[in-house]
Amino acid sequence: MNEEPPRRGRPRSPERRRAVLDAAAELALGSGNLPTVDAIATRAGVSRTTLYKWWPSAAAVLLEGLLDRFHASIEFDDDLPVRTALEAQLDTLVHLLRDTPAGRLLRQLMAASITDAATATALLDQWLEPRRHAAVHHVERGIASGELRAGTDAALVVDALFAPAYHRLVWGHAPLDDDLAARVCALVWPAIAT
Amino acid sequence: MNEEPPRRGRPRSPERRRAVLDAAAELALGSGNLPTVDAIATRAGVSRTTLYKWWPSAAAVLLEGLLDRFHASIEFDDDLPVRTALEAQLDTLVHLLRDTPAGRLLRQLMAASITDAATATALLDQWLEPRRHAAVHHVERGIASGELRAGTDAALVVDALFAPAYHRLVWGHAPLDDDLAARVCALVWPAIAT
Amino acid sequence: MNEEPPRRGRPRSPERRRAVLDAAAELALGSGNLPTVDAIATRAGVSRTTLYKWWPSAAAVLLEGLLDRFHASIEFDDDLPVRTALEAQLDTLVHLLRDTPAGRLLRQLMAASITDAATATALLDQWLEPRRHAAVHHVERGIASGELRAGTDAALVVDALFAPAYHRLVWGHAPLDDDLAARVCALVWPAIAT
Amino acid sequence: MNEEPPRRGRPRSPERRRAVLDAAAELALGSGNLPTVDAIATRAGVSRTTLYKWWPSAAAVLLEGLLDRFHASIEFDDDLPVRTALEAQLDTLVHLLRDTPAGRLLRQLMAASITDAATATALLDQWLEPRRHAAVHHVERGIASGELRAGTDAALVVDALFAPAYHRLVWGHAPLDDDLAARVCALVWPAIAT
DNA sequence: GTCTAAACGAGACGGTACGTCGTGTCTTCGG
DNA sequence: CCGAAGACACGACGTACCGTCTCGTTTAGAC
Numbered sequence: 084m085n086e087e088p089p090r091r092g093r094p095r096s097p098e099r100r101r102a103v104l105d106a107a108a109e110l111a112l113g114s115g116n117l118p119t120v121d122a123i124a125t126r127a128g129v130s131r132t133t134l135y136k137w138w139p140s141a142a143a144v145l146l147e148g149l150l151d152r153f154h155a156s157i158e159f160d161d162d163l164p165v166r167t168a169l170e171a172q173l174d175t176l177v178h179l180l181r182d183t184p185a186g187r188l189l190r191q192l193m194a195a196s197i198t199d200a201a202t203a204t205a206l207l208d209q210w211l212e213p214r215r216h217a218a219v220h221h222v223e224r225g226i227a228s229g230e231l232r233a234g235t236d237a238a239l240v241v242d243a244l245f246a247p248a249y250h251r252l253v254w255g256h257a258p259l260d261d262d263l264a265a266r267v268c269a270l271v272w273p274a275i276a277t
Numbered sequence: 278m279n280e281e282p283p284r285r286g287r288p289r290s291p292e293r294r295r296a297v298l299d300a301a302a303e304l305a306l307g308s309g310n311l312p313t314v315d316a317i318a319t320r321a322g323v324s325r326t327t328l329y330k331w332w333p334s335a336a337a338v339l340l341e342g343l344l345d346r347f348h349a350s351i352e353f354d355d356d357l358p359v360r361t362a363l364e365a366q367l368d369t370l371v372h373l374l375r376d377t378p379a380g381r382l383l384r385q386l387m388a389a390s391i392t393d394a395a396t397a398t399a400l401l402d403q404w405l406e407p408r409r410h411a412a413v414h415h416v417e418r419g420i421a422s423g424e425l426r427a428g429t430d431a432a433l434v435v436d437a438l439f440a441p442a443y444h445r446l447v448w449g450h451a452p453l454d455d456d457l458a459a460r461v462c463a464l465v466w467p468a469i470a471t
Numbered sequence: 472m473n474e475e476p477p478r479r480g481r482p483r484s485p486e487r488r489r490a491v492l493d494a495a496a497e498l499a500l501g502s503g504n505l506p507t508v509d510a511i512a513t514r515a516g517v518s519r520t521t522l523y524k525w526w527p528s529a530a531a532v533l534l535e536g537l538l539d540r541f542h543a544s545i546e547f548d549d550d551l552p553v554r555t556a557l558e559a560q561l562d563t564l565v566h567l568l569r570d571t572p573a574g575r576l577l578r579q580l581m582a583a584s585i586t587d588a589a590t591a592t593a594l595l596d597q598w599l600e601p602r603r604h605a606a607v608h609h610v611e612r613g614i615a616s617g618e619l620r621a622g623t624d625a626a627l628v629v630d631a632l633f634a635p636a637y638h639r640l641v642w643g644h645a646p647l648d649d650d651l652a653a654r655v656c657a658l659v660w661p662a663i664a665t
Numbered sequence: 666m667n668e669e670p671p672r673r674g675r676p677r678s679p680e681r682r683r684a685v686l687d688a689a690a691e692l693a694l695g696s697g698n699l700p701t702v703d704a705i706a707t708r709a710g711v712s713r714t715t716l717y718k719w720w721p722s723a724a725a726v727l728l729e730g731l732l733d734r735f736h737a738s739i740e741f742d743d744d745l746p747v748r749t750a751l752e753a754q755l756d757t758l759v760h761l762l763r764d765t766p767a768g769r770l771l772r773q774l775m776a777a778s779i780t781d782a783a784t785a786t787a788l789l790d791q792w793l794e795p796r797r798h799a800a801v802h803h804v805e806r807g808i809a810s811g812e813l814r815a816g817t818d819a820a821l822v823v824d825a826l827f828a829p830a831y832h833r834l835v836w837g838h839a840p841l842d843d844d845l846a847a848r849v850c851a852l853v854w855p856a857i858a859t
Numbered sequence: 860g861t862c863t864a865a866a867c868g869a870g871a872c873g874g875t876a877c878g879t880c881g882t883g884t885c886t887t888c889g890g
Numbered sequence: 891c892c893g894a895a896g897a898c899a900c901g902a903c904g905t906a907c908c909g910t911c912t913c914g915t916t917t918a919g920a921c
Contacts, residue, residue: 092895286865674869
């Protein structure tokens with residue numbers, strides 16, 4: 084089962100895919116801006132045509148590269164107490180945004196997604212929603228287990244927990260402190276814990 | 278004091294300033310994107326030269342227009358109970374973002390400010406910081422009056438209160454509900470009230 | 472002798488050759504422009520690879536197709552009086568250029584041959600020179616038989632006879648009339664007849 | 666009378682116009698092919714945008730340059746005997762095509778005009794027709810003066826005279842000899858002289 | 860009432876990036 | 891070995907904005 088169809092023609096080169104994703108990320112991190120399609124192609128040693136064949140825009144390349152590297156950050160343990168689980172997820176996010184390229188890449192992608200609807204959809208579907216769903220799942224688990232108050236608005240709680248981190252990432256008016264996750268959780272918990 | 282220097286030559290035309298600000302806002306709201314300098318100038322019936330003389334970029338025009346219209350939304354009453362005051366401010370913001378052009382304009386400006394440092398500085402200084410300071414002031418007032426717990430991290434509380442609104446504005450994954458302000462306050466209050 | 476070498480492997484498909492030649496001609500006639508290699512291949516239901524394997528360019532395909540269809544128009548009778556023979560040849564050409572695809576194809580090939588030396592050589596060798604040689608042959612036959620004046624410059628006479636037709640084909644400033652052949656002959660004859 | 670309209674805005678730079686025309690001609694003569702718009706702009710030290718603002722294509726630039734340099738070659742004397750006048754015009758053309766850049770430029774423009782209708786129109790209107798009209802005028806003058814036979818088809822005679830030169834330019838199968846004009850005239854004259 | 864300096868309009872210009880099209884080559888598989 | 895499918899590099903295309911510049915023309919206030 085799941086037999087691969089016997090591909091016709093020359094297969095896509097995985098090296099070039101990697102080269103493009105890496106080049107885009109490096110350029111974005113270096114300049115702090117969305118790289119141009121041309122610059123990505125040149126640095127990757129790939130023709131512009133090839134790039135356009137596989138991605139509709141520079142933002143799409145960046146997004147794929149981002150997801151490629153940080154896909155693991157969503158999974159976490161269902162056996163943990165809800166608070167621990169949520170705090171861990173938030174803490175992971177904070178460190179991801181602050182200490183890895185993900186933060187700077189995400190900033191650019193958010194800018195691009197305000198301008199371009201396709202990027203917005205992709206970013207929402209592939210970045211934010213999976214994380215939100217995971218968090219919502221924990222909240223609902225908490226309600227079911229009695230750790231959290233019945234009637235808690237999961238969507239709102241999740242936003243209250245995660246929004247401050249994104250807010251500081253975007254505006255840069257305050258740092259993403261090490262203890263941000265813990266302190267935000269502490270701020271929200273009294274209202275929802277049983 | 279503050280006497281105006283006896284200007285020589287033809288004075289700046291206030292009509293044109295207005296025309297430019299309005300044209301920019303209309304275009305931004307119509308298209309959902311940062312208008313081009315050319316488009317603004319054309320619609321305002323003003324030459325590009327004039328526009329560049331007074332503003333460095335389309336984003337600067339938009340920002341000035343935004344501030345021009347919505348400067349009033351910061352002031353609020355120091356006699357109110359802290360919670361009422363903060364909730365009112367947040368509620369004002371939510372409705373501003375949802376029901377007035379300010380929301381859509383701000384979205385674009387946030388995108389521009391990620392790309393362009395000058396816009397970022399201006400937006401932070403002239404939009405976010407005044408509002409944050411006002412809110413922080415209330416929180417500190419609450420601590421002083423005993424309404425709020427001593428040791429409360431004002432900056433964090435303010436972010437926790439306001440971030441969800443901006444978050445939903447940017448990502449668009451959930452609506453800016455009428456009761457958002459009340460519910461977010463309710464979520465945070467137990468942790469900080471005495 | 473002259474035995475064909477016992478080819479190894481799959482032999483070339485004549486159907487595909489035909490399909491390519493026809494597709495190229497149809498496209499050229501339809502669009503009025505040199506078709507792209509890609510378009511020819513697609514319409515012929517043949518892969519670009521195959522096309523490139525047998526022809527160096529779209530112009531080469533077109534030329535082969537042209538020659539394939541109109542190879543017969545050169546041969547004519549050595550027993551006819553020289554004037555009749557030449558006028559017939561010219562008349563045949565005029566009608567070929569005006570009433571058959573040959574004219575429009577030739578126009579494109581002439582354009583291609585100005586750009587590309589290889590096409591120029593092929594077109595000259597395989598289209599113009601055979602016709603010129605046949606005409607020159609008649610003129611020389613006329614000189615030998617006394618029908619034409621001794622000392623007549625055959626090459627010049629032939630150009631004087633045929634150039635107007637090509638001229639009008641290329642520039643399109645005047646029509647290729649039915650009686651063009653007769654009238655051009657009449658214009659030249661007094662100067663060369665004995 | 667003929668008052669110039671009081672130009673608004675920055676006036677067009679004649680230096681750049683010249684630079685573009687010259688660059689195009691040099692490139693065309695150097696390579697033997699239609700230069701790319703990019704190459705022209707680069708060599709002229711002018712931006713591509715500027716070039717596109719004033720000319721629709723490389724061919725248009727080339728044509729303007731051609732006309733700019735060789736506009737004088739049409740005028741000739743109405744007092745001369747018709748044969749002298751026509752032979753002089755033809756001789757001028759032959760030398761123009763052979764000994765000046767005009768010949769090579771015209772070849773390219775003819776190729777371009779087969780491909781592109783706009784170029785065709787421009788070339789016909791601005792190059793061929795003025796020359797044809799001048800020649801036709803002479804023929805008609807000859808008919809009126811009795812030098813030429815009544816009933817002579819002026820258009821045909823003119824084509825018969827001039828076509829061989831263009832024919833040899835395009836195909837390159839025979840040289841544009843010094844005495845080509847004289848010999849072609851000699852070939853046609855007996856049929857039309859009274 | 861001029862004078863005059865700035866504001867303003869029109870538009871040329873050099874740039875950079877865009878996304879597309881056509882070319883010709885190369886790679887892989889199937890007949 | 892022929893052929894299909896298609897990936898790929900390259901080069902040119904024509905367009906859209908950008909920001910700067912160079913003219914000429916108002917126009918309000920100082921003299």
